[in-house]
Amino acid sequence: MGPSAMRVAGLGRRLAQLGHDVEDYGNIPVVQPENITDPGSPKARNLAEIAEACGILGELAVEALESGRTPLVLGGDHSIAAGSISGVSRHFRKAGQKIGLIWIDAHADMNTPHSTPSGNVHGMPLAAIAGVDPCELSSLFAFQPKVAPANIALVGLRDVDETERVNVRDTGVHAFTMRDIDERGMRAVMEQAIALASDGTAGFHLSLDMDFVDPGIAPGVGTAVPGGGTYRETHLAMEMVCDSGRMVAMDVVEVNPILDTMNRTADLAVELVQSAMGKRIL
Numbered sequence: 105m106g107p108s109a110m111r112v113a114g115l116g117r118r119l120a121q122l123g124h125d126v127e128d129y130g131n132i133p134v135v136q137p138e139n140i141t142d143p144g145s146p147k148a149r150n151l152a153e154i155a156e157a158c159g160i161l162g163e164l165a166v167e168a169l170e171s172g173r174t175p176l177v178l179g180g181d182h183s184i185a186a187g188s189i190s191g192v193s194r195h196f197r198k199a200g201q202k203i204g205l206i207w208i209d210a211h212a213d214m215n216t217p218h219s220t221p222s223g224n225v226h227g228m229p230l231a232a233i234a235g236v237d238p239c240e241l242s243s244l245f246a247f248q249p250k251v252a253p254a255n256i257a258l259v260g261l262r263d264v265d266e267t268e269r270v271n272v273r274d275t276g277v278h279a280f281t282m283r284d285i286d287e288r289g290m291r292a293v294m295e296q297a298i299a300l301a302s303d304g305t306a307g308f309h310l311s312l313d314m315d316f317v318d319p320g321i322a323p324g325v326g327t328a329v330p331g332g333g334t335y336r337e338t339h340l341a342m343e344m345v346c347d348s349g350r351m352v353a354m355d356v357v358e359v360n361p362i363l364d365t366m367n368r369t370a371d372l373a374v375e376l377v378q379s380a381m382g383k384r385i386l
């Protein structure tokens with residue numbers, strides 16, 4: 105329902121207003137979770153269905169890049185990033201190039217089926233991208249890691265599981281918590297994140313989880329955590345991404361209209377995409 109909510113909020117029209125030639129590839133066919141009778145292992149529920157959808161999504165991302173477009177991927181939960189980033193990485197890999205990744209999120213999404221307290225695969229996609237686990241996702245397109253941990257920046261962390269911390273530390277990804285944003289400011293944090301994700305890469309993928317934003321202004325997300333990014337901080341991050349000229353693809357995930365109020369989270373998501381894709385105040 106998240107993609108529909110963002111379409112209803114005028115995503116296509118509002119990007120066209122910025123001068124973009126927008127083509128909507130439509131929804132990826134996925135089995136609806138309420139129709140899945142056997143979710144598989146309780147340590148990674150619906151993993152087979154998620155991996156299949158991620159494979160299809162990855163292929164579509166390649167197709168978009170090959171036709172000279174910038175993939176903008178709408179979720180859905182964050183597990184889709186295992187598909188979109190795999191496709192983007194595969195595309196650049198064919199030309200002998202690497203990509204970086206900026207992951208803006210309240211959570212690290214670096215659990216594995218071994219470490220997870222919940223069994224939610226949407227808590228695992230970054231572990232897969234970094235080449236760890238679950239192997240159904242990390243082995244997509246038969247290469248790993250999809251992004252070298254040295255080129256991965258996590259921004260906005262404020263809720264990391266005890267068992268997940270080890271994965272964040274051991275992989276060598278760069279993590280910027282809300283405390284870093286409080287102490288150093290969003291500008292300094294994003295400057296460093298953009299530099300790390302751009303170092304030796306063809307550009308970076310931006311994966312924006314709407315639960316990064318404070319739930320006071322973005323209530324329509326699955327796992328809301330207090331103390332998130334403000335309206336201005338989040339727009340600034342998007343504007344800095346745009347100014348860098350290095351973003352090659354973007355995800356916007358976790359918009360959940362069932363939990364939202366009058367579609368305001370979807371509307372904010374569209375605004376943020378606009379800022380990342382060229383909207384300026386002056």
Ligand SMILES: [Mn+2]
Nearest residue numbers: 182209213313
């Ligand atoms: Mn996430």
